[in-house]
Amino acid sequence: MRRYGKHTDEDDIRSRPNRKGNRPRSNIRPKHEDAVEGMILTVDRGRLTCLVEDRVVIAMKARELGRKAAVVGDRVGIVGDLSGEKDTLARIVRIEERKSVLRRTADDDDPYERVVVANADQLAIVTALADPEPRPRLIDRCIVAAYDGGLTPLLVLTKSDLASPDELLEKYGALGVPHIVTTRDEFVDGAAADRVYEHLRGRTTVFVGHSGVGKTTLVNALVPKDRRRSTGVVNAVTGRGRHTTTSALALPLSGKEGGWVIDTPGVRSFGLHHVDPSRVILAFPDLVPGTEGCPRACSHDEPDCALDEWVAEGHADPARLYSLRRLLATRERREGD
Known part of the structure; x- marks a missing residue:
C-alpha cells in the first residue's frame, strides 16, 4: 500500500472520481430568472396544461x-421547451403568490384541505329550482367557501319555468x-348566457353546482364553440345528473372584454373543516366593528358574542347577523342533515 509523507506533493495523490451520493449538498436553489409566466388551464395526472402567451x-x-400543489388558475413560472409542439414538456419552477383561493375538504371531519382553484374573482353557484x-x-x-377564499359569490338559478325562485x-x-x-x-335561445355574461366580463369566474343543474351547458354558451365540453342529462329515477365534467378547466370567455370561466366537476358535498369564522365575517363589513368586544376566538354564535349588543343598539340589521350565523352553522352540520 502506498504511503504519503509530509513531503508528498498533491500531484502524487490520485483523487477519486465523484460518485453518486458523495456530491456536496446545497440549499441554494436556482432562481430561474429566465422563467416565463404562464397560467394553468387544467391538471391531469401530473401533467399541467398551461397558457404561455398565445400557446398551450x-x-x-x-x-x-x-x-406544493399547482392548481387551475395559478400563475406560474415555466422553463424548458415552451414551443407548445407535440410531445414537448416544460417545467413549472415557481408558483406565484395567489390573490384568492377556493378551498374545500372532502368532508367536515377531514383535516386535509384541497385548493380547487386559485386567483378567481367570483364564484358562480348554479342551482336548479327543480x-x-x-x-x-x-x-x-x-357561499361560505367564497367568503373564506376572497371570492364574490354569484347565485345563478335555472329552470324557473318549473318552480318559483x-x-x-x-x-x-x-x-x-x-x-x-x-x-x-x-x-x-341564448338569453340566459347574455345576462350571465354581464356579470363575468373581464373577470375570472368559477362555476360550481350539483350535477344536472345546467352548469356545463351554461359554460358552453359562454365560451368559443371549439372549447365546449360534453353535457349529460338528469336521471329520471334518482333525480341526479351524470358527472360529465371530470376535472376543473379554465376556458376563455367569448367577447372583446376578455375574462375566464372555470368549469368544475359537479359537487355532492362541500366540506368546510378548514374555514375560520374570522375570515368569513370579513364579508360582512357592517358587522366587523361590532366584534371588537368579542372574546378571543369567538365563534360569533355564543352567549358572550358582542354582536348581539351591537345589533340591539341599531348599528346593523338583525337579518344580517342571522344570515352570518346561519352560514357559520353550516360548518357544524353535515350537508345532508
Missing part, C-alpha cells in the same frame, strides 16, 4: 417545488348576493 404548453412540476331540487345547505356552504331568493336577500334567474327556454 404541457408542463410538469419541478422537483424543487416539493409537495329537477333536481335545490339544496340550500350546499348553497350556504359554497321567490322562496330561495328571500332566504338569501339579507346577504346581498347578486342573483340571476333563468328558464330552460333562455338556455336554448
